[in-house]
Each structure stands twice: as C-alpha cells, then as structure tokens.
Amino acid sequence: MSNGEYLYETHLHTYPVSKCARVTVRDVVEFYKSQGYEGIFITNHFIDGNINIDRSMPYEERINFFFSDYEEGVRIGKELGLSVFCGIETSYGGTDFLVYGLDKEWFLMHPEIEGMEKRQQLSLMSEHGALVIQAHPFREASYIACIRLFPRHVHGVEIYNGCRTDFENKMAEEYAKNYGLLSFAGSDNHSGAKQKTLGGMQSDTPIVDETDFVNRVKNGEMTLFRREV
DSSP states (O other), rough: OOOEEEEOOOOOOOOOOTTTOOBBHHHHHHHHHTOOSSEEEEBOOOOSSSBSSSSTOOOHHHHHHHHHHHHHHHHHHHTTTEEEEEEEEETTTTTTEEEEEEEHHHHHOOOGGGGHHHHHHHHHHTTTTTTTESSTTTTOOOOOOOOOOOOSSSSSSEETTTOOOHHHHHHHHHHHHHOEEEEEEOOOOOOOGGEEEEEEEEEEOOOHHHHHHHHHHHOOEEEEEEEEE
C-alpha cells in the first residue's frame, strides 16, 4: 500500500451514540489530529444497530440523536483543525454496511427505510448516490448466527479492518477480488487512542466533502493504508 499524504479514518464509533463505543467525540478528534490525519468519518451504529437510544422514540428524534455526535465532531474539528465527515453503519443480524454520501436531511425525508428489507434499503441508498461498503464481511462472533454476503448490493468490501483477524481480512480480500468489488479499509475504532492498529483510505489531495469522497472511491482515486500506533 502506498503512502499517500492525506489520511482518512473511515470506520469510527463514538459515545454516546454508539452503545459499544468507549470514547467521546472530543477524544477521537484529538487522537486523530495527533496522528497527523487530515480527517475522519464518524460512522456510528445507525438506528437499526447498537445505538444508545430508546427505540420507541419517534423516528425524527432517533435520527436527530444519531447525528448529534457527528455534529459535535464538526464543531470540535473546526476548533482543532481536523475535517470531520459523516457516514453510517447500518446492520442486519450481525451483518454490517458502511454507507457514505447521505446527509441528515436525506434520512429525515426517508422514514420508509425502516420498513424495507436490507437489500431494498441498500439499493435505495445507492440510487441516491451513496457509496455502500460491506464491513468486515467474514467477522465471526458468538452473536452472529451466520455469514451473509451481499455482492449485488454493495460497491465494495472492507478488506482490511483494524479489529479483525488476518484470516478474516484475507477472506474479505478474496471475496472482493472474486466479485470485482472495490477494496476498502477502516479501523473500526471504538476506543480512540487505545486502538493500536489503524486503517483507512488516503489521497494525494484533501477531499472536499462526503460526495467528493464517494466519487473518488468509486473512481479508484483513493488507496488503502494500514499502520500501527
């Protein structure tokens, strides 16, 4: 993997939105700034996943809560000089997808996604310009009943995840290669500075916004990286 000048974390969880995260937004912004990153994508668990919220709340309130960590990140990022972007990690029975390029207004306008089968949901997001990446597709855990692959409904595969084993990452790489899907990387960082193995996407020039990122990844204009802290 080449050494690009501008590094971006693409898979990151923060507390309190993600129930499983152990660090605040400020913690992660300070950490990635100290590591020389140009920017981060906060990809908390969406309202169908491990989100720290009462699921009986109205849809709009849940969406507002989901975006609250990202919005705080933008404010802190401007203060500290780190670009902060938004993504989501949407889930289906332990199978997860990273989605980039859709904003808060889009989700507020599409409450119907809650009633959609996952394949329909991913297709709708793609039709509206999103980049869809299957995260850690070969992850094994006690709470995952089976491995599910969605090669016809994603643009790419997270072939390197900083929290998965070499075997799981290698299987993901083979999956992407065999289906002709884009290769992608992220740390899946839940613990900020305690995360010792990082991964993400890099570019020769800074990305402007989420749409720019989506276009660059789809066009093969960004490359993977991994590093140890």
